[in-house]
Amino acid sequence: MxxxxxxxxxxxxxxxxxxxxxxxxxxxxxxxxxxxxxxxxxxxxxxxxxxxxxxxxxxxxxxxxxxxxxxxxxxxxxxxxxxxxxxxxxxxxxxxxxLTRLNEIRAVDPVNNTMTVESGCILQNIQLAAENAERLFPLSLASEGSCTIGGNLSSNAGGTAVLRYGNARELCLGLEVVTPQGEIWNGLRGLRKDNTGYDLRDLYIGAEGTLGIITAAVIKLFPQPKATRTALLALRNVDDALRLFVLAQSKCNAALTGFELMSGFCLALVGKHFPQMHVSFKDIHQQYVLLELSDSESDEHANTLLENLVSEALQQDIVQDAIVATSIAQSKALWNVREHIPLAQAAEGKNIKHDVSLPISAIGNFIRATEQLVQKTFPGARMVTFGHLGDGNLHYNIAHPEDETEDSFLSQQAAINFIVHDSVHSFGGSISAEHGIGALKREEILRYKSEIEMNLMRTIKHALDPLNIMNPGKVI
CATH class of the missing domain: 3.30.43.10 (Uridine Diphospho-n-acetylenolpyruvylglucosamine Reductase, domain 2)
Structure with missing residues (x-):
């Protein structure tokens, strides 16, 4: 300088x-x-x-x-x-x-089913505050003990309960925002209907801090479920997982709150690096679904729903085997297996991550077609495929071949990204489902978004932040 x-x-x-x-x-x-x-x-x-x-x-x-x-x-x-x-x-x-010092819960309104929180509040603390008010805040992520609600909103976080409750955007009613000029917009309205002009709230949610700084939010709360039931189901392939999803929706309706897809390789990695979490089935299966029901009636009703679903899935030869949690501890143990997949990946070595979304009906064909493309160019690459099948969000991660070094494999990341993301695009999907764009995918979105769409985004950015001081180099 x-x-x-x-x-x-x-x-x-x-x-x-x-x-x-x-x-x-x-x-x-x-x-x-x-x-x-x-x-x-x-x-x-x-x-x-x-x-x-x-x-x-x-x-x-x-x-x-x-x-x-x-x-x-x-x-x-x-x-x-x-x-x-x-x-x-x-x-x-x-x-x-x-923004970690902005960590106050300003108000809880159990009648309106809302909570007003500052952006630095840790997500897990918000969940506990809702629980203390006999309410539920359903946003749930692996990083919930560290991530903050401001970051969740700025990236429009998803998580495991999107199927029932929606992304962070759907869980927010109002915002307080500091504009790039240093003005404070107070939009902290706990209203579910407010048709008085442009929806500024939705403009800032998912913008990754490029249009302004979210400092507080009014978020939705929900009644706590009377009962929760969890099951881990073994299947032959992704097509059977999709058949199970359709069946679960028809049998359980709104009680279906979680539907997580995990490949057999994912569970093998968790068992290898966290043997205390090993899940034992009689046979090895290609795919697994972690399914959760949240029932508003009673334990008995929840048990009946799950028993009927699993029984019919077995009768229709959709599910090959099942582990049904009979206690809260067992349910947590099954969810721990799911949450430890990224940790097991990291223990196995560096990997190339893809956070994509697809039409739910296309997921089986996408997985088959993309694996063929990857294996053709990078033989021996290992697919670590898991995600929120119920909302079409797939974490399509790729580990290095066992006979190749991590660094050698990572040096080809750009080529692998093009293969995966081009395939996502061909199936009508998006290259970012819940992680955002940041700096990592900033140039890559130009390959998939039209010039009209990019120009509209640039126009909004320039209008709100003409000096380009808000998180420059991110998103656009």
Whole structure:
């Protein structure tokens, strides 16, 4: 940096310290390391400072300073994203704006079935607060002990209950947002009907911090289910999983809240690296479905629903074997197997991840066609295929062949991505279901989105953030 730039940066940082307190503005590289490194620890950027405001007003004050001094902002919650959306680039020109101090639950309204929360609230704490009010907040992710609701909303997170309750967008009624100009929009309305113009809420949800900073939200709560039942079902192939899904919908209707697809290789990896979680079936099967029912009537009714479903699936030769949880502990154990698939992947070695969505009816054909394409070019590649079949979200991950080194395989990631994503596109799908675009897929979406769509997005970005200081280099 030149001396003039150094002086400008020093003035900016001094102003930030005056605005929120010197102890909340860090320029120490060692202290800041966790804020500039992504969740998978594959990329580390550089920030001129990590800034931690403690209120919406302090966020607005920092953004006004960023406008004045033309300093880019990278908003960050729990930093659990997988597409480099919450970490800075290597230029060192941006600040990381950590929202973890905005962690208050402002209000719980059990009659309106809403909760008003600040963006730095950890998702698991919100779940517990809802439970204490005898309500349910159904958003559930593997990272729920670390991720924050602001990040969940900014990435429109999905999780395991989308089938019944929808993505983060469907779980939010109102927002409080700091605009790129440092103004505060208070849209914290707990209304399920508000037809008074453009839906600004939906504009900010899923925007990954590129249009403004979500500082608080009104989220939906639901009655707690009277009973929950879980079963792990073994199947021959994905086509049978789709047949089971149709049957489960017809038999269980709204009680069907979870329908997770896992390949046999996924369970084998979990058993290999976490032997205490090994699930024992008489035979080895190609596919498995983790199914969950949430019943609003009674334990007896839930048991009857699940028993009837499993019985008919066996009679129709859809399901080959079944493990039905008979206690909360057993149910948690089955879900732990599902949640440990990414950890088992990491223990097996580095892998190439794809978070895609497809029409549910196309998933079987997509898996078969794409594996053939991958194996033709990269023989021996191992498919780690799992995801939320009930909403069409597939985590189509690929591990290196056993006779090839991780680094050699990862060097071909771009070619593998093109094969997988071109196949997704050919089946009418999307290359990002719930992880977002970030910096990782920023260039790749140009391959699949029309110029009209990209120009509309650029127009919105320029209109709201003409200085391009909000998470630059992400999404578009």
């Amino acid at each position: 030149t001396a003039a730039l150094d002086n400008v940066l020093d003035s900016f940082l001094d102003a930030c310290r005056s605005a929120i307190g010197a102890q909340y503005v860090s320029i120490d590289a060692e202290q800041n390391a966790a804020y500039v490194t992504d969740w998978r620890r594959r990329f580390t950027g550089t920030a001129c400072a990590v800034v931690k405001p403690g209120s919406t007003e302090e966020v607005a004050a920092i953004i006004r300073l960023c406008n004045k001094f033309k300093v880019p902002v990278v908003p960050q919650g729990g930093n659990t994203g997988l597409v480099l959306g919450s970490v800075p680039d290597n230029s060192g020109s941006a600040i990381v704006l950590s």
